[in-house]
Amino acid sequence: MIEQWNDTPGGFHPASAPDYLPLPQLRDLQLRRLRAIAARAYEHVELYGKRMRESGVTPDDIQSLDDIVRLPFTQKTDLRDTYPFGLFASPMPEIVRLHASSGTTGKPIVVAYTREDLQVWSSVMVRTFAACGLHRGDIIQNAYGYGLFTGGLGAHYGAEALGATVIPISGGNTDRQIMVMKDFGVTAICCTPSYFIHLIDRGEELGIDFRELPLRAGIFGAEPWTEGMRQYIEKQAGIKAYDIYGLSEIIGPGVASETETQDGLVIFEDHFYPEIVDPDTGKPVPDGQEGELVLTTLSKWAMPVIRYRTHDITAFITTPSGCGRTLRRVHRVTHRSDDMFIIRGVNVFPSQIEVALLSVEGTLPHYQIVLTREKGLDQIEVRVEVTPEIFKDTISALEGLQARISHSIERTLGLRAKVRLVEPNTIQRSEGKARRVLDQRNL
């Protein structure tokens, strides 16, 4: 019976049942899970125990979902300060997977999963794929990066659990991606939207029209994109382009997904409880108003995360969804409340670049980051001011310095940036918060 459902294109997948829970049942489930996870964090994670005691709250004080606001927030700096394993609630032998993502400095942040956490992760990814109309029999090219990034393995196990055929090609090597897409009869692709635009453009150069291939869906996320990009992709490739959202700290991809009606991101809130708060005050904003998304993991065992400040700006959608799901939806995420930007799928904080620069002698802490996009591919240029003494050096000495900076950035970010040395006093000083990033990508 299940297989039959599984085979129906666009049909109901049994894993999606929680998407349609009647609201009283959903709220009841969320409250039970919230109380359990607050207790787990309180008892097993030193930082949470301390924070809750300091704010005079215990898990027993959570009597209703509204009481969540009594719990303290978690910030990315908390993951940094407890690096690497300080927020784990499970002993190491119960942890079967680690992933990592950018921190704000040279060190990444680390996240952990028990076997049950991985099952939950697969289940929310099955729900993601099913919501995008994929099913058993689909051939899914997974071009999210495999490795410490959660995109590759997260999508991989979800696609396998769906019963689809997965091609674990990972990111990069554009010509091979196009060859595989064509020769293997790929029906769906997972990657960042900007990389898919790059694939379309390269396809054109190679004389391959994606509209003539069996490809019919793109499962795009991990970076901000727009309706304009969606329209371009859908027209040029003849596919449906879906937005999926997630973050490592919460689980990875699988936190929220568009559905076949493409009318907002449905949050899998039976596992990830959403709030939207004013980024300055931390107070909840009225439904429908824009603010910062705050997420609480309701079931994650290895590393429960309470009220995580995502810095992603969005708003709850207040009209009912066209697809009949009862879960709350949010608008696509187009900007953030901090200075993080995402380039070629890698999250970057200017502070990381600063750390990389300061480790190289002869540079000043004056720099500017310029982002551009050529044929869907992000380019990053770092303009660095050098000291007056260094500036008088020979060309080859300056080239050596440039290479050292470039290596240092690559070591810190895992990303190759173009480095341009500029004369002393040419980078504008600002009085308030420096405008370090000039984003000219015109999404």
Ligand code: DLL
């Ligand atoms: O990007 C997880 C993911 C992988 C999501 C594959 C979707 C697909 P991180 O590397 O931790 O995790 O980056 C998380 O990326 O806080 C957002 O700022 C941004 N982001 C992720 N998805 C979207 C999206 C993965 N659909 C950070 N739209 C998040 C806009 C997104 N921004």
